[in-house]
Amino acid sequence: MKTIGLFPDFVENWYSKGFYPKVGFVSRKIFGNLPFSFGDVIYFILILLLFRWIWKHRIGFFKEWKANGLAILSWVSVFYFFFHLLWGMNYYRIPLHEKLQIEKEYSVAQLEAFVEKMIVKTNELQLQITKNDSVAVVIPYSDEEIYNLALEGYKKLPNDLKEFHYEVKSIKKSLFSYPLSYMGFGGYLNPFTNEAQVNYLKPKYTSPLTTCHEMAHQTGIGSESECNFIGFIAAAKNDDLYFQYSAYSFALRYGLRNLEKIEENSSNPFLAKINKGVLKNFEENDIFWNQYQTPINTFFEFFYDNFLKANQQKDGMEGYSKFVGLAIGYEDKGLGIRE
Structure with missing residues (x-):
């Protein structure tokens, strides 16, 4: 093999x-x-x-x-x-950035511009949904409704991503959601049955993006960064506002996180521009994952990081955040992400 x-x-x-x-x-x-x-x-x-x-x-x-x-x-x-x-x-398989002929590396200035765009879009969606910039977004759908709605975003993938079209839904609430929470995973793909598994315990506003991410694995993508990218595009292109919010708030969090990796506290000026309701959703997510932070989580992060590296994913767990480079390169090429 x-x-x-x-x-x-x-x-x-x-x-x-x-x-x-x-x-x-x-x-x-x-x-x-x-x-x-x-x-x-x-x-x-x-x-x-x-x-x-x-x-x-x-x-x-x-x-x-x-x-x-x-x-x-x-x-x-x-x-x-x-x-x-x-x-x-x-x-x-051939890396997506090579097929799309886009750069996945970016400058600090490009990252800052990307974060600014994500703030504007996320704030707009949060205000459009709640009518109050201080109220957190709460998704009113059941898990099954989310899984069904996710199909609509994949129907609207741009032409250069049409090879990742999705056929025949097989998305499930994982029976192992408690263990997955302690392991630090929002979902996974069962490679033997091709069922997309979603951790139903985590904050629901993140579920649309997680569902689209696991569906990307089902379309034949192994790379976590590429699944984040395709999942982000599929959720952002969905007509449903809650899916769009899940996508843009997800990209915003990773953009802020990547700024912090470059220089500590460099994200602070951007945090001041984010609606309080969005920040409440971010806090909701942090509180959830922090309660499951144990040595078990550390062990599985170490294990999965090395598993990915052993399977030609040299970035390991860092690959999740690498999708930001794909998103920046995709938009800089003029292919467009935002509505």
Whole structure:
């Protein structure tokens, strides 16, 4: 699998645009209409079987280390093979910025201009929705309504992103939302059933963007930065104001965060320009994730960071924030993001 990954043109044309769309389509057809996450149920059963196997072999485990080690290695190998076959090869496709011929690096001045644009748009949407610049946005939809509305944004992707069109909905509330919260994840894609899993516990104003992000994985995107970018575009292009707000407030947070990475407190002048209602939503999000901040979260961030790097995603967890460069490059090329 790794050897094939050295040939991104082959992966792009044979796998990401050939084999994978057919597999993903069939998987979503089979599991999409189930009212629960089939993939989560399978994971739960596998975890139980793992614990049962460990318990059964607890006595003399290290004495039989060679046989036990081979058994573990064989199962990991099978898991890893099917992971790549059913979805994981998408990690090795041609990077989106190369296909769009845009720069993903940016100057401080470009980042500041981007943040200014995001502030204006986010403030406009917050005021349009609440009629009061000091009131936080509350999404009135159910989770299922959000999943259905998300499809509309993908229908309006710009022509140069049409290859990421979405067919056959398979989006579920994750049965593992509590563990996902402690792990620090807003959602994930099950590569074996192609179900998009959304953490339903987190603040609902973030759910439209998270849903669109996980849908981007279903269209065959492995890179987290590219999923953030496509998810952002899909939510921003949606006619629904709550989706637009979720998109622009998301981009604004990452823009401010990236300013802070460049220079501490450099985001302060911009914070003063943001409506109080928007800041209340940001605080709501921070309070939620802070309550689940434990060593478990740190461990899984470390694990996933190294997992991404091992699969040719050199930025690791930092890749999530790299979408800002794609958004700036996309707009600077004149392709346009804002309504």
